[in-house]
Amino acid sequence: MLRATYRPGLFLRNNLLSVYGQCDDVRHARLLFDGMPHRGAARWSTLNARYSGLGSSRLALDALWEARGSGDGVDRFTYAALLASCAHERDWRNGRLAHGLAVVSGLARTAFLTNSVIDMYAKCGMIDEVRLVFDRAEERDEATWNLLLLAYVRMGWPEVAVNVLVWMHRSSVKLNSFTLRGILKACSELGDLEDVRMLLHGCVVKICLDLDVFVGSAMVDMYAKNGGLEEAIKVFDCIPNQNVVVYNVMIAGFAWLGNDTCPEIRIEAIRVFANLLSKRIKPSKFSLKRVLEVCNLTNAIRCGRQIHAHVIFSGCQDDEFIASVLINLYSKAGSVNDSLKCFHMTPKEDVFTWTSMVRAFVHNEHFEKALYLFRELLYARKETDQFTISSVMSACAALSVATCKLIHCYTVKTGLDQFTVCGNSQIAMYRNIGDLKASKLTFEQIKCLDTFSWTAMILSYAVHGYESKALELFETMKNRGVMINDIAFLAVLIACSRQGLSDEGFSSSFFWLTQVLRQHDVRLWLCPGCNAQSIHG
CATH class of the missing domain: 1.25.40 (Serine Threonine Protein Phosphatase 5, Tetratricopeptide repeat)
Incomplete structure (x- = not known):
C-alpha cells in the first residue's frame, strides 16, 4: 500500500x-x-x-x-x-x-x-x-463478587472464601462454574471439614451445576483428596458426557486414597483407565502418567507394559515425566535394558530423567554404568541436583574409597553438600566403606537434621561395633522429639543384640510399639503382676 x-x-x-x-x-x-x-x-x-x-x-x-x-x-x-x-x-x-x-x-x-x-x-x-x-x-455485578471470592482462594484462605460464598447466596448473587471450580479446588485442602464440603455440594446441586463436567470433576477431586471414596464415585457416576478430565481426576483420586496397607484401592485406578479406553476416549499424558505411577506403586509390571503400549500408540513416549515413571517401573522388574530404552527415547532435557536412570542402575547393582551415565550427564553440561548426587553416592559406596572421595569433593564444589538429602546419603556411603569418622563428621555438618539423618548415624554406630554410642544417640533422638522410623528401631536392635542388652532392647521395643499404636489411636494396658513380660492391647 x-x-x-x-x-x-x-x-x-x-x-x-x-x-x-x-x-x-x-x-x-x-x-x-x-x-x-x-x-x-x-x-x-x-x-x-x-x-x-x-x-x-x-x-x-x-x-x-x-x-x-x-x-x-x-x-x-x-x-x-x-x-x-x-x-x-x-x-x-x-x-x-x-x-x-x-x-x-x-x-x-x-x-x-x-x-x-x-x-x-x-x-x-x-x-x-x-x-x-x-x-x-x-x-x-456478578463478576465483582466472583473476583472477590477467587481472590481469597488465590491467597489460600478457603474458609474466608466459603464465608463470601454464603454472603453471595444471601445477596442473591448468581454463581458461575468458574468460581465454583476455584472454591471446590481450594476446599480440597481443608482436611477434616466435612460440613463445608457438604455445604458446597448442596450449593452446586441447588444451582443445577452438578451436571457440569468441570464442576463435577472439581467435586470428585475434593472428595478424593479427603478420603471420601464413596462420595467421589457417586459424583463421578452422575456426570453426563464424561471426558478425559473427569477420568483423570478419578484415576488420581484412587491413587491418592490407596496406601501400602490397602493397595486394592489403587488398583481401581487401572480399572477406571480401562473403562476410559472402552469408551474410546483418548487418554492424555496426565492419564498415562498417573496410571503408570499406580502400576509402579502396586508392582503391576505386566499391566504397566500394556499401558506402555498405549503410551507409544498415543505418541507420548517422548514425554519425560512418563519416561521417568517407565524407567522406575522396569527397574523394579529387574529389566534394566527396557529402562535404558525408555531413557534413550526421551529428549533428556530435565535432570530428573537422568536421575531415574542412575537410580535404576544402582537398584539393579550396575554401579559402573551408573557412574558412566553420571559422567555423561556432566559432559552434557546439565545441572545436577541433590537427588542425582544421592543416587550416585549409593553407587560409589559399592566401588572404591577413591570414587567416594571424588564425589564428595564434587558435592562440596557445587554446594550440594548443604542439602540434607546429600548429607544422609554421604553418611551411608562412608558407613559402607568403613569410614565411621567421616560419617560422624558429615552428621555433625548437616544443618537441618531429619529422621533419616539420625537413623543413618545410629546404624553406622551399630554396624561398626559402637553399640553404646548408637543407644546414646537413639536416646538423644527421642528426647528431641524426632519421629522414630523402623530403620532406626532396627539399628537399635542390632546394637542391643551384639552387646546382649536385653533390657535395653525390650525398652526400645516397647517404645516403638507405643509409637505405632498411638498412630492408629490404640491404647496399651499393662497386665498387673506380669513384670512387663507380656503386653496386652
Missing part, C-alpha cells in the same frame, strides 16, 4: 494496527499509530492493549500519560488494558498509579473498571486492597 501510494482510511488503519499488534510488532504498530491524522480513545486503547499483551506495563503507562496529554481522550478500556498488564507482571506500583488515575478521571465508579482493579490487586497478592476496593465500590 505504501509503494502504491494508497492512503488507507480510518477503518483499514485500525485493522493494520490490530494486525501489527497481534504479531507483536509494536515498533511498526507505533509508527502507523503516530501517522494517523485522527486518533481517538479507541485507537489508544488498541495500542495499550498491545503493550499489555506483551507484558510491558511501563510502556502501557507511558502511552496512557501520552493519551491524557494529547486531548484525544481516554476511555475505560485503556485503563483496563493497563491494569491487566500490571496484573500480569505483578507490578503493583504502576497498578496502584493506574488505579489512582482511573479514580481521578471518574471512570473507576463503573463495575467494569472495579473488576479490573480487584483482579490486579488479587494477582499482586494485596488482599487488603482487594477488600477495600470491593467495599467502596459504587457498582457491583
Whole structure:
C-alpha cells in the first residue's frame, strides 16, 4: 500500500494496527499509530492493549500519560488494558498509579473498571486492597463478587472464601462454574471439614451445576483428596458426557486414597483407565502418567507394559515425566535394558530423567554404568541436583574409597553438600566403606537434621561395633522429639543384640510399639503382676 501510494482510511488503519499488534510488532504498530491524522480513545486503547499483551506495563503507562496529554481522550478500556498488564507482571506500583488515575478521571465508579482493579490487586497478592476496593465500590455485578471470592482462594484462605460464598447466596448473587471450580479446588485442602464440603455440594446441586463436567470433576477431586471414596464415585457416576478430565481426576483420586496397607484401592485406578479406553476416549499424558505411577506403586509390571503400549500408540513416549515413571517401573522388574530404552527415547532435557536412570542402575547393582551415565550427564553440561548426587553416592559406596572421595569433593564444589538429602546419603556411603569418622563428621555438618539423618548415624554406630554410642544417640533422638522410623528401631536392635542388652532392647521395643499404636489411636494396658513380660492391647 505504501509503494502504491494508497492512503488507507480510518477503518483499514485500525485493522493494520490490530494486525501489527497481534504479531507483536509494536515498533511498526507505533509508527502507523503516530501517522494517523485522527486518533481517538479507541485507537489508544488498541495500542495499550498491545503493550499489555506483551507484558510491558511501563510502556502501557507511558502511552496512557501520552493519551491524557494529547486531548484525544481516554476511555475505560485503556485503563483496563493497563491494569491487566500490571496484573500480569505483578507490578503493583504502576497498578496502584493506574488505579489512582482511573479514580481521578471518574471512570473507576463503573463495575467494569472495579473488576479490573480487584483482579490486579488479587494477582499482586494485596488482599487488603482487594477488600477495600470491593467495599467502596459504587457498582457491583456478578463478576465483582466472583473476583472477590477467587481472590481469597488465590491467597489460600478457603474458609474466608466459603464465608463470601454464603454472603453471595444471601445477596442473591448468581454463581458461575468458574468460581465454583476455584472454591471446590481450594476446599480440597481443608482436611477434616466435612460440613463445608457438604455445604458446597448442596450449593452446586441447588444451582443445577452438578451436571457440569468441570464442576463435577472439581467435586470428585475434593472428595478424593479427603478420603471420601464413596462420595467421589457417586459424583463421578452422575456426570453426563464424561471426558478425559473427569477420568483423570478419578484415576488420581484412587491413587491418592490407596496406601501400602490397602493397595486394592489403587488398583481401581487401572480399572477406571480401562473403562476410559472402552469408551474410546483418548487418554492424555496426565492419564498415562498417573496410571503408570499406580502400576509402579502396586508392582503391576505386566499391566504397566500394556499401558506402555498405549503410551507409544498415543505418541507420548517422548514425554519425560512418563519416561521417568517407565524407567522406575522396569527397574523394579529387574529389566534394566527396557529402562535404558525408555531413557534413550526421551529428549533428556530435565535432570530428573537422568536421575531415574542412575537410580535404576544402582537398584539393579550396575554401579559402573551408573557412574558412566553420571559422567555423561556432566559432559552434557546439565545441572545436577541433590537427588542425582544421592543416587550416585549409593553407587560409589559399592566401588572404591577413591570414587567416594571424588564425589564428595564434587558435592562440596557445587554446594550440594548443604542439602540434607546429600548429607544422609554421604553418611551411608562412608558407613559402607568403613569410614565411621567421616560419617560422624558429615552428621555433625548437616544443618537441618531429619529422621533419616539420625537413623543413618545410629546404624553406622551399630554396624561398626559402637553399640553404646548408637543407644546414646537413639536416646538423644527421642528426647528431641524426632519421629522414630523402623530403620532406626532396627539399628537399635542390632546394637542391643551384639552387646546382649536385653533390657535395653525390650525398652526400645516397647517404645516403638507405643509409637505405632498411638498412630492408629490404640491404647496399651499393662497386665498387673506380669513384670512387663507380656503386653496386652
